[in-house]
Amino acid sequence: xxxxxxKIFIELYDPIHSRxxxxxxxxxxxxxxxxxxxxxxxxxxxxxxxSNVEPKTFLSFLFGISIRVLANNKRRDVKKTTHQIYLAQxxxxxxxxxxxxEIEHLYTALNLLSEIQKECLILFEIVGYSLKEIAELHRTxxxxxxxxxxxxxxxxxxxxxxxx
Amino acid sequence: xxxxxxxxxxxxxxxxxxAVSPDEVVQWLDHSIxxxxxxxxxxxxxxxxxxxxxxxxxxxxxYFQLESPKKGQDETSIPAxxxxxxxxxxxxxxxxxxxxxVPAETKEISISEKVIQQKKEKxxxxxxxxxxxxxxxxxxxxxxxNNTVLLIGQTTTPLQTEIRDILFILDxxxxxxxxxxxxxxxxxCYLQIYNEYAVISYRLRNQxxxxxxxxxxxxxxxxxxxxxxxxxxxxxNRAAVSGFGTRVFFGYRQNGNNTNDVEVILFNQPWAPAxxxxxxxxxxxxxxxxxERSKSQE
Numbered sequence: 001x002x003x004x005x006x007k008i009f010i011e012l013y014d015p016i017h018s019r020x021x022x023x024x025x026x027x028x029x030x031x032x033x034x035x036x037x038x039x040x041x042x043x044x045x046x047x048x049x050x051s052n053v054e055p056k057t058f059l060s061f062l063f064g065i066s067i068r069v070l071a072n073n074k075r076r077d078v079k080k081t082t083h084q085i086y087l088a089q090x091x092x093x094x095x096x097x098x099x100x101x102e103i104e105h106l107y108t109a110l111n112l113l114s115e116i117q118k119e120c121l122i123l124f125e126i127v128g129y130s131l132k133e134i135a136e137l138h139r140t141x142x143x144x145x146x147x148x149x150x151x152x153x154x155x156x157x158x159x160x161x162x163x164x
Numbered sequence: 165x166x167x168x169x170x171x172x173x174x175x176x177x178x179x180x181x182x183a184v185s186p187d188e189v190v191q192w193l194d195h196s197i198x199x200x201x202x203x204x205x206x207x208x209x210x211x212x213x214x215x216x217x218x219x220x221x222x223x224x225x226x227y228f229q230l231e232s233p234k235k236g237q238d239e240t241s242i243p244a245x246x247x248x249x250x251x252x253x254x255x256x257x258x259x260x261x262x263x264x265x266v267p268a269e270t271k272e273i274s275i276s277e278k279v280i281q282q283k284k285e286k287x288x289x290x291x292x293x294x295x296x297x298x299x300x301x302x303x304x305x306x307x308x309x310n311n312t313v314l315l316i317g318q319t320t321t322p323l324q325t326e327i328r329d330i331l332f333i334l335d336x337x338x339x340x341x342x343x344x345x346x347x348x349x350x351x352x353c354y355l356q357i358y359n360e361y362a363v364i365s366y367r368l369r370n371q372x373x374x375x376x377x378x379x380x381x382x383x384x385x386x387x388x389x390x391x392x393x394x395x396x397x398x399x400x401n402r403a404a405v406s407g408f409g410t411r412v413f414f415g416y417r418q419n420g421n422n423t424n425d426v427e428v429i430l431f432n433q434p435w436a437p438a439x440x441x442x443x444x445x446x447x448x449x450x451x452x453x454x455x456e457r458s459k460s461q462e
Binding site: 018106153157 | 174
């Protein structure tokens with residue numbers, strides 16, 4: 001029974017793995033190790049997993065859990081220092097001729113945004129979610145998401161230009 | 165930084181290769197599945213704890229059950245020793261220490277018996293009485309010396325013959341030291357003192373204030389040159405944690421001799437004024453209205 005569940009779970013998870021990892025990495029940069037978040041989320045998701053979950057909603061299901069896990073971690077105040085996180089994420093490799101520093105600037109700038117703006121930007125720009133999907137996840141309408149994206153992007157731009 | 169640059173950065177992140185392989189995720193799941201029966205079904209741990217606690221309780225109960233008869237035996241043996249026996253024992257111990265050259269076995273029996281017989285004769289008579297009593301005549305607590313009977317269990321003393329019934333209608337309020345004065349929201353805000361029971365009820369700026377209770381302190385107090393009749397009571401209309409806010413201190417004085425106006429003061433603590441209320445003695449119409457309103461609420 002459990003092996004069947006596991007099989008279905010992995011079948012659903014495989015196509016969205018990279019998107020989920022990207023989300024986790026960007027979302028918890030400087031707060032905790034993204035692998036911890038992934039692990040916690042996947043374990044909880046598997047415990048609560050119902051075979052009736054549709055492939056479309058599976059990624060949102062994982063995002064929802066990871067957001068709750070993060071919120072719980074913040075409440076318990078189990079923050080690691082940014083230095084430790086930095087060391088943990090040092091092995092990340094980037095292509096396309098971008099320097100590590102530039103990408104890290106982007107991550108730190110994202111971290112300076114408000115939680116909701118940050119989440120919207122990550123979902124839209126990095127994970128590739130549509131406005132409608134983000135609105136459903138956040139239980140708002142598309143216009144609100146648009147506004148959040150616009151404001152977040154403006155703020156991000158100003159932070160990055162200051163840093164440069 | 166330009167938008168294009170930011171877009172390119174985001175795209176770079178989008179096309180990033182995952183650092184965690186799906187096999188690793190499968191491993192995580194395997195571990196979690198092996199842990200699941202223990203993580204999910206925590207009830208057996210609770211049952212274990214409960215069982216362990218029960219066992220401890222049973223053992224302690226059993227232990228005390230075993231111990232109790234021993235104690236009972238000891239207790240029964242203690243009252244058997246009375247004063248007379250104690251005296252005898254003391255005498256025998258003294259006798260044992262006497263320097264007589266007699267073999268130990270015979271000495272113990274013969275001397276102790278002799279001494280007992282001798283001392284038995286010397287035991288004072290009052291010790292032989294079954295219950296020695298001292299006759300002292302206490303006065304009867306119910307009857308007073310002046311042959312007046314005190315009524316026990318009566319809440320109000322029979323000496324109080326006058327009925328005190330004061331009813332003020334509260335008009336306006338200002339905080340002490342502040343000139344801004346607010347009118348009461350309603351016309352039937354009142355302060356009533358009926359014998360030893362006081363009620364303050366008003367609504368000001370959409371906030372209700374209600375306190376009632378039996379007065380336990382009454383005196384006259386001079387505040388800023390004016391003499392007030394001040395009262396204190398413990399409220400009985402609300403519950404409060406550790407008695408905080410349940411005591412109410414208030415006082416009143418008449419404004420002049422031939423006026424109907426009254427000044428009421430509510431104190432924070434004795435006798436620090438907090439609120440000053442302008443009031444007047446209730447007319448018969450106002451009193452009737454109040455009664456009507458209270459009846460309608462019933």
